Amino acid sequence: MVPRPLLQPLVPRLRRLLPGLAMSSATGSFSLQQPLNYRGGARLQPADGGQVEEVYEPATGRVIAKLLCSGEKEVDLAVQSAKAAFKVWSQMSGMERCRVLLEAARIIREQRDEIATLETINNGKSIFEARADIDVSWQCLEYYAGLAGSLAGEHIQLPGGSFGYTRREPLGVCAGIGAWNYPFQIACWKAAPALACGNAMVFKPSPFTPISVVRLAEIFTQAGMPKGLFNVVQGGVATGQFLCHHPDVAKISFTGSVPTGVKIMEMAAKGIKPVTLELGGKSPLIIFSDCALENAVNGALMANFLTQGEVCCNGTRVFVERKILDTFTKEVVKRTQKIKVGDPLLEDTRMGALINRPHLDRVQNFIKQAKEQGAQVLCGGDLYAPDDPKLKNGFYMRPCVLGNCTDDMTCVKEEIFGPVMSILPFDTEEEVVERANNTKFGLAGGVFTRDIQKAHRVVAALNAGMCFINNYNVSPVELPFGGYKASGEQCLAIPGLGSAAPRGGDAPVSAVADVSGLCCVAEWIPRWEMKGKLERRGCGFGKRKEGDKLLYI
Numbered sequence: 001m002v003p004r005p006l007l008q009p010l011v012p013r014l015r016r017l018l019p020g021l022a023m024s025s026a027t028g029s030f031s032l033q034q035p036l037n038y039r040g041g042a043r044l045q046p047a048d049g050g051q052v053e054e055v056y057e058p059a060t061g062r063v064i065a066k067l068l069c070s071g072e073k074e075v076d077l078a079v080q081s082a083k084a085a086f087k088v089w090s091q092m093s094g095m096e097r098c099r100v101l102l103e104a105a106r107i108i109r110e111q112r113d114e115i116a117t118l119e120t121i122n123n124g125k126s127i128f129e130a131r132a133d134i135d136v137s138w139q140c141l142e143y144y145a146g147l148a149g150s151l152a153g154e155h156i157q158l159p160g161g162s163f164g165y166t167r168r169e170p171l172g173v174c175a176g177i178g179a180w181n182y183p184f185q186i187a188c189w190k191a192a193p194a195l196a197c198g199n200a201m202v203f204k205p206s207p208f209t210p211i212s213v214v215r216l217a218e219i220f221t222q223a224g225m226p227k228g229l230f231n232v233v234q235g236g237v238a239t240g241q242f243l244c245h246h247p248d249v250a251k252i253s254f255t256g257s258v259p260t261g262v263k264i265m266e267m268a269a270k271g272i273k274p275v276t277l278e279l280g281g282k283s284p285l286i287i288f289s290d291c292a293l294e295n296a297v298n299g300a301l302m303a304n305f306l307t308q309g310e311v312c313c314n315g316t317r318v319f320v321e322r323k324i325l326d327t328f329t330k331e332v333v334k335r336t337q338k339i340k341v342g343d344p345l346l347e348d349t350r351m352g353a354l355i356n357r358p359h360l361d362r363v364q365n366f367i368k369q370a371k372e373q374g375a376q377v378l379c380g381g382d383l384y385a386p387d388d389p390k391l392k393n394g395f396y397m398r399p400c401v402l403g404n405c406t407d408d409m410t411c412v413k414e415e416i417f418g419p420v421m422s423i424l425p426f427d428t429e430e431e432v433v434e435r436a437n438n439t440k441f442g443l444a445g446g447v448f449t450r451d452i453q454k455a456h457r458v459v460a461a462l463n464a465g466m467c468f469i470n471n472y473n474v475s476p477v478e479l480p481f482g483g484y485k486a487s488g489e490q491c492l493a494i495p496g497l498g499s500a501a502p503r504g505g506d507a508p509v510s511a512v513a514d515v516s517g518l519c520c521v522a523e524w525i526p527r528w529e530m531k532g533k534l535e536r537r538g539c540g541f542g543k544r545k546e547g548d549k550l551l552y553i
């Protein structure tokens with residue numbers, strides 16, 4: 001495929017999307033002067049705060065925008081704006097809300113390429129992945145729009161002809177706090193169910209990726225939501241804290257790291273607020289010797305190198321049955337070396353740039369430490385400078401495969417959040433299940449085998465929220481997404497807020513099984529050179545459990 005710069009033909013449309021946009025060509029030319037806060041149906045500068053953060057284009061290392069962090073007053077104004085809109089929105093019927101959400105989904109679908117381009121410029125992920133992210137985003141809105149009209153309470157017969165009833169009531173103003181790896185998609189995951197249930201939202205994206213979510217806010221207004229229903233405040237820790245502590249915020253939905261998740265839970269506890277946490281992971285990927293080898297190799301790439309490895313549910317602990325260790329490792333290294341790293345806006349790029357310089361340094365340190373602890377770098381792991389001079393200050397590295405790993409190494413225990421795969425040999429099913437579960441995390445897991453009974457047995461034994469059989473990293477919006485242990489709350493596909501929901505002591509999990517041994521996401525298959533018949537068998541199951549009266553559907 002001949003690489004072609006994507007942005008040029010989109011410039012007029014991006015100018016329409018973002019009138020203040022100064023952009024003349026592809027990667028390396030985007031800059032944004034428009035305000036990044038959104039309140040009462042309009043972009044504006046924050047009323048207070050004003051600490052300035054630089055926003056980068058990871059592909060080039062250029063500053064593309066200046067972010068003014070919101071102070072306490074601005075956060076309060078955003079919450080008050082949401083409160084006012086809540087009065088209108090919460091009185092609308094589910095069907096009325098459904099229509100507005102569907103219209104928002106339609107606009108996103110129509111503007112998919114432009115939004116994906118913005119996402120790529122600000123996040124650094126390849127454009128082909130960003131497009132898939134935006135597709136999941138509008139699908140998420142469609143999914144919850146479809147549920148909005150069927151929210152209903154219960155009628156309970158009482159003695160003597162009396163009766164009682166329950167009502168589904170929205171909570172009020174919900175706070176959404178997002179991570180930087182899926183900026184637009186995370187905002188949709190949080191906004192769609194909350195708004196479908198009649199809530200309002202104040203959303204704070206990561207200060208590293210503040211741009212695309214403001215576009216989402218504009219689309220919501222354009223689709224017919226009351227002004228102020230979805231507001232955006234920008235900033236980092238302090239802004240997030242103002243939001244969490246605000247007395248009129250009724251619930252917090254958070255996506256981010258475990259340490260921050262702990263702090264969010266503490267703040268929520270102080271205000272007796274329900275909280276939903278979608279946190280980090282260090283998921284196991286188990287490759288049995290009876291797998292279809294080529295697909296298992298594809299699965300390992302899917303599980304480790306999407307979005308430069310900056311994916312919460314990545315299967316970074318790759319357990320390989322000793323009988324096929326050498327063959328598998330050789331093949332995975334060969335394929336990893338072929339991954340094209342470079343300008344994320346080019347069609348044939350498969351891995352773009354990491355989010356920023358400090359994060360790149362952090363990933364490099366993990367690799368250094370792995371070597372010191374005895375791991376062997378089988379490929380990659382070094383910094384990479386693409387030939388194109390405008391990319392020379394970008395945050396690139398080559399995808400890395402580590403061999404000779406053991407369970408006690410830091411690279412095997414901690415979430416690296418970069419393109420680093422650790423390979424670990426195993427001998428028996430019992431042993432690998434125990435080792436796979438021996439982690440503080442529990443977000444996802446994967447199994448590659450032709451033995452379908454073994455596959456389901458192992459998946460059932462994994463303490464993980466989302467499991468994949470003969471594929472990896474596909475999460476259709478219909479399925480629950482969430483984790484065990486430190487990875488956050490269990491969640492439902494029909495949640496209260498975010499893609500996570502009220503829960504009880506049970507553990508709703510989901511599994512995607514693909515008997516053909518192929519990835520479910522058609523568009524990714526040729527990209528990662530997956531071959532063969534496409535057959536998808538979803539077998540998601542999630543129990544509904546009564547929790548908060550308000551957001552449980």
Ligand SMILES: NC(=O)c1ccc[n+]([C@@H]2O[C@H](COP(=O)([O-])OP(=O)(O)OC[C@H]3O[C@@H](n4cnc5c(N)ncnc54)[C@H](O)[C@@H]3O)[C@@H](O)[C@H]2O)c1
Nearest residue numbers: 178179180205206236237240241256257260278279280312
């Ligand atoms: N489970 C999931 O669905 C999921 C999805 C994406 C990312 N993640 C996880 O997110 C992490 C990477 O994201 P990150 O580096 O942005 O995480 P992070 O925890 O550093 O930040 C997440 C968000 O919280 C805000 N924040 C930070 N400290 C805060 C505080 N004290 N109070 C309020 N807000 C605060 C940040 O500004 C940001 O918006 C990884 O661990 C990854 O696994 C999880």
Ligand SMILES: C[N+](C)(C)CCCC=O
Nearest residue numbers: 182311312313473474475
């Ligand atoms: C869409 N994926 C690949 C399942 C990623 C979900 C978000 C986790 O970081």
